[in-house]
Amino acid sequence: MRLRTKITLLIASSLLLVLLLFNAVTYMTVVNLTTTNEIRLLWEAAQPIMSQPGVYSPNRWNRSGWLKPFLTPQSMIRIMDTDSQIQTVLQSQEELLQIPAVYSSRSFSKTIKTADALIVYIQTPIIDENNQTLGSLQMGRKLETLDEYLRVLITVLMFTSIGAAVFSLLSGMYYTRIILRPIHRLAYIMEVNQQNGVFMQMELSPFGRHDExxxxxxxxxxxxxxxxxxxxxxxxxxxxxxxxxxxxxxxxxxxxxxxxxxxxxxxxxxxxxxxxxxxxxxxxxxxxxxxxxxxxxEAEGQQLWQHFDMAELIRTTAAGLQQAFKRELLVEIELPDALLYGNPEQIKQLLIILLDNAIKYSQKPVRIKLLRDHRDAQILVLQVIDQGIGVEAVDIPRLFDRFYRVDQARSRETGGNGLGLAIARNIVRLHKGTVAITSSLGAGTQVSVKLPFLPSPPSL
Incomplete structure (x- = not known):
């Protein structure tokens, strides 16, 4: 099934579910309001009857003539004794006789549903002036008008629901087509890129889109x-x-x-x-x-990463290179406990590359400095400074390019292949740092590497 169809059906089904809940709430609200109002009218109609002397005279209960003025269309009046025996009953609808005749010492109201209509009734005890309970008075009413209203209401709700469903399907198809148009365009561009081996990008409107x-x-x-x-x-x-x-x-x-x-x-x-x-x-x-x-x-990743002491790594690497090249390397450590998180072998390789270049193109002592960045306390700075032949300013931006050599003849004599600084840049990039070179002809070169570090060991 296409995504457009799924979204359309989801929108339509969600709207139908909301409509069904709304229709059910509307139906129940109308029924409750109507029955509550009818029950209130029954209680009001019971007040005049309860004020009649005949109610408190059981010998007059079987003579119901005095109750007829209180009987309204589609209603019933019933009096029963404490044994649930019906003493008198007046009704204008036979269906009202389905109301159960059961004595109760308390007042209450109920609603019952018959096959023909909805019936509401009330029941209240009859208590004389001596506080003696004589029986119960029942009054009920058949809500035929409510049934007609409910049938009309159900018909209206049904047609509005069908109309809303059709409208939601049509509008869902229209709006999903608009929403999914960029996705279809994106899929087309991906297919073109895959088939033709190109790198086509998707254009955004001048104002751009700020959504997902x-x-x-x-x-x-x-x-x-x-x-x-x-x-x-x-x-x-x-x-x-x-x-x-x-x-x-x-x-x-x-x-x-x-x-x-x-x-x-x-x-x-x-x-x-x-x-x-x-x-x-x-x-x-x-x-x-x-x-x-x-x-x-060049491969991203943090395999074999660990916490190590950068100062100790510099000291041991410089000592080894000093012994191998028979050159003086001056180490200046301002951070004796510089804890770095990374790959110590790669950082050592970075240091060897920088020192190897400095030793090749300089005959004077090479300085190695480790200090804290004055702008950010969470950054350490590694500097390799030589006093060699230097590099022209125009060549500095290309020093990190692969196979780039300032002087082909000089690089061949020193055995370089133009990949050292490219490797160094990748190592720095993997460790989320930066590297910069400042140099001038005859004045030497300074390489500055900035790396994030931890001032203390991580908590276990």
């Missing part, structure tokens, strides 16, 4: 835009990776052909070819490792 459908459309457009950006980045990544892989593979192939033709008899040529092939193979291995690392850091 508008939110759905904006979310869809944002998702399509993100998919298009990722697709374009993937195409660029594949093109750049193919270009980067092509060079070492070409060199390996060339030297392999050279060895095949001339290397057997020329020892120097053979050694040169083997050295070149080995060098390019190492470069291919490093490039492949960097590509896998980049792909892993």
């Amino acid at each position: 459908l508008g939110q759905l459309i904006r979310t869809f457009n944002a998702m399509i835009a993100e998919l298009e950006r990722n697709f374009n980045r993937q195409k660029l990544f594949l093109a750049d990776a193919s270009h980067e892989l092509k060079t070492p593979l070409t060199i390996i192939e060339s030297y392999a052909d050279l060895l095949k033709r001339w290397g057997g008899s020329d020892t120097a040529l053979r050694e040169e070819a083997i050295e070149a092939i080995q060098s390019e193979a190492v470069r291919l291995r490093n490039l492949t490792h960097s590509l896998l690392t980049l792909a892993n850091t």
Whole structure:
């Protein structure tokens, strides 16, 4: 069943349910008001009878002539003794004799439903001046007029309910078509995108929509835009990776052909070819490792996240790199207990990337600073500062692009492949932080990483 049909039927059935409840309440209200009014009239009619002396004289009960002036059309007057024996009865409708004749020492009123009509009656005890109960007086009335009114009311309610049901079906179909039109358009755009491999977005009106459908459309457009950006980045990544892989593979192939033709008899040529092939193979291995690392850091997730001491991680990493590169690394920790929530291995990789770049392009000591952000106490700042050759301002925005190198020759000499800072940016992004670079030629470079941290261990 289509969604449009479901909504239409839901609207129609809900309206019919409301109408049925309304009709039932209306019917019961009319019946209750009418019977209450008739019972009130019966009590008022009983007052003159109860003021007659004959009511308090049981020997006059079998002579009912004095009661006839009080008998009205479609009514009954009955007197019974304390043994529920009927002493006198006057009625203008035979159906009124169906009222039960049962003595009661209290006053009450009731309504009974017969096959022909609705009957209301009252009953009150007859008590003389000596406070002795002599019997009971009953007065009843057949509500024939009410039955006619109720039949008319039921007919009117039935036709109005049918009309309302038809109207709700037609209006439900019309309004659901208007409401679901954006959804149908959205489904069409999804189908076009799937079949043609495009990234079409759905247009919003100039004033936009501020309801749930508008939110759905904006979310869809944002998702399509993100998919298009990722697709374009993937195409660029594949093109750049193919270009980067092509060079070492070409060199390996060339030297392999050279060895095949001339290397057997020329020892120097053979050694040169083997050295070149080995060098390019190492470069291919490093490039492949960097590509896998980049792909892993682009995947969202918080696997292997834990709380760790950022200050201790900086000290141990700096000590290891200082020993490996035989370079002086100056560590300045202003937050001795900087507790960070994240992946310690990725943060260590981030630190290694930043320090590796600083060591490669600087001959002077490299400074590592860990401090609190002066604007937000819940943010820690990691700074790696070198006094190296620096970078021109025009190149800074592209430093985080994949395979981007400021100087191809210089990067080849240092063994870089242009993926380090791209990996670093992904690690920072996964940890909900930011990274920025400030640099100038001949004055050095400063990389600032801001990450959220916990000032104390979490409560268990």
